[in-house]
Amino acid sequence: MRAAFERRRHLVDFAVGSLARHPTKNLGLVVTYALVVFLVGSVMLYGSAIRREAAAMLSSGPEITAQAMVMGRHDMSTSADVAALKGLRGVRRIEPRLWGYLWDSAGAANYTLMVPPPSDAAHAVGKGEAIVGEGVARARKLKPGAMLFLVSPSGKFLKTRVKSILSSDSALVSSDLVLVEEADFRAFFELPADVWTDVAITVTNPREVTTVAEKAALKLPRHRFVTRADMSRTAEALFSWREGLTLALLAGALVAFAILAFDKASGLSAEERREIGILKAIGWETGDVIALKLVEGGLVSGVAFLVGVIGAWAHVRFFAAGLFAPVLEGWSTLYPRFPLAPSIDALEIATLAALTVAPFTAAILVPVWRTATADPDAVMR
Amino acid sequence: MTARRTSRSPRGSTLAAIAVGSLVSLAVGLFAAASNDDPQPRRVRAAELVAALALSDVALFGEARYTRNPSLADLHSAFQDGPASLEHFPTGSLVAAPRAFPAGRLEAGKE
Known part of the structure; x- marks a missing residue:
């Protein structure tokens, strides 16, 4: 047990040493990686925080709103x-x-x-x-x-x-x-x-909202009846759409990041290839080499992901997603100033990890596996 | 030689553990600092106002009727606030406003 632990620990020592040999390159990668996680994470945390606030507040709104309609337009x-x-x-x-x-x-x-x-x-x-x-x-x-x-x-x-x-x-x-x-x-x-302007209707039994709305529609055929559930769905769709649009715009950044990670890993420098060759020549198994590179990638990923998530959370919690303010506010002069309380949701963190860590891991794993399985003599030449 | 170097500087794994540990501590610290301000009482007060005034929709985007009260707007009539006004729906970026629209109120007043 202890031997296995020491073996892993030496692997981590070796990986840190290997990363430290190219400080500028690896630091640049961590900064870019953290920035991508920060941007995507900020959008996701902001979207979910505002959806939660809106849902909590609108949960006590009128159960049914009756609105007169004339030729598709609102009437009194x-x-x-x-x-x-x-x-x-x-x-x-x-x-x-x-x-x-x-x-x-x-x-x-x-x-x-x-x-x-x-x-x-x-x-x-x-x-x-x-x-x-x-x-x-x-x-x-x-x-x-x-x-x-x-x-x-x-x-x-x-x-x-x-x-x-x-x-x-x-x-x-x-x-x-x-x-x-x-x-x-x-x-x-x-x-x-x-x-x-319209009529707010409060219903005795919340489970009868649809029945009451149907009965009211028979009495007032030129009215439309908007239930609280309709309102919540509209708010949900609106925020999800804005969040989705922003994420779609950030998709370019994600692809660029994946290309950067792939380029870094696939273009293994001659020195790195030689290093892998020497490790294999002195008796390292292919599995050990891949484990070493995974530990290297895991360290970069772990640190960048943590920095990005903490930054995104602080950005939304303490600065109300200030960097996105011009986009979010649009033409609203009276955009409300209010604190947001993003919560760390396991599903959201998993989604964020799937969007950022997964492409990075895939991008480093394939080229390393190809080099590691090659003949050491051929790799070193 | 390895032993001598180890005694001078900490091992790589120790450094990695310190880095990850400090980041996790920072996250826990920030979370604890923020948890002093529980959002629940604020939400309850806001929900009470919503119930008292029978409010509908959130007041985030006040630039047009269909953004201020999306659930109560005129069934999202296109370009309802003016032929050149910005649309907030996906189709708005695909369907352009008519190019030869009438001059509008300001020009009409001059005649």
């Missing part, structure tokens, strides 16, 4: 539509929602103006008051008590005093919100008193 729901839904079995609460978008040229951003539901006492706003999200406060440099002026597309003015700013804890869902009073909202957008 009326009080008659809301009344038609009342008395539907299995429905706990019907909350008509008033919200809309506003392009604010002063802040160069799109806001979501919303009227808080009457049931929400914590966010109740009076006439001429507003509660704003973290992003709006940042873009307009607002503090509680400050004045916020909004101009509607038709030129109407809305003068509000900021009552409070929503906590940055919820920035992912509330960054662009401006909560105003119902009368202010209707006057600003010139809406009649009996129309609503």
Whole structure:
């Protein structure tokens, strides 16, 4: 047992010595390798962290949202539509929602103006008051008590005093919100008193969501019903698509890295070939030579992979994936500032390893095996 | 000779173990430093706001209706915010906006 351990340890000693003979070359390889792992790892960890945050927050959203449709476009729901839904079995609460978008040229951003539901006492706003999200406060440099002026597309003015700013804890869902009073909202957008943007439906038994949605669809045939599961799926698909697109762009870097690793290994220098030849001539088995080269590759892989994964995790956890910010934010001026909590998931680490370690190992194994199985005399010549 | 060199500098395997060990310790240290800030209470507070205001979709990309509220947008009508606006769906990179589109609101106002 001890002899076997010592034998392995000597193999590692020999491999480290062999790597140390070409410090610049091997250090360059470790840096490139770690950079590839860092880039791919950052994308994967960012994608999964944001999917997890969104899923956790949206899990308490409305179970069903009923939205009127006219010729494929969203239309307003009326009080008659809301009344038609009342008395539907299995429905706990019907909350008509008033919200809309506003392009604010002063802040160069799109806001979501919303009227808080009457049931929400914590966010109740009076006439001429507003509660704003973290992003709006940042873009307009607002503090509680400050004045916020909004101009509607038709030129109407809305003068509000900021009552409070929503906590940055919820920035992912509330960054662009401006909560105003119902009368202010209707006057600003010139809406009649009996129309609503859509209707949020809360269901008594979560397992009956589909049945309730089907029954509601019979009552309101010109509405479409979006369930919470639909919303989660949409968010999942959106983030997976953005993550997939970024990974597809990084595929070029992965291929370049595989070529680099293959080139390094297949173009075994004359010195390395001679070294393998001498080892075989003094009695090393083919298996020993391959084991030696695998240990060398394993050390490079292990160190670079660890450095890359730690770097990627710290990049997402402490810097909110700052390097990708321009790509992720797009044209969003109010992109929420919030901490991300990436978790180390075994499946993700395995996928990352399969994307980076596997091509590297394959690229070094084949040429070494070919040299190691050759006749020592021929290799040394 | 080997014994003399060993006494002067540590063995390669020891160096490798130190390198890997320090990296693992660094990872554990960073993880421990970050675990002081448990994301769960923050998520619960955000979920309470979502429930109270009946919010839908995340406020990450506010540049267009179908990016702000993808699940409630107009069934993803193409170029709905303007003929030259950027599309956020895969097809948007394949289907170009019409070249001879009308001049739009700003030009029309001049007449």
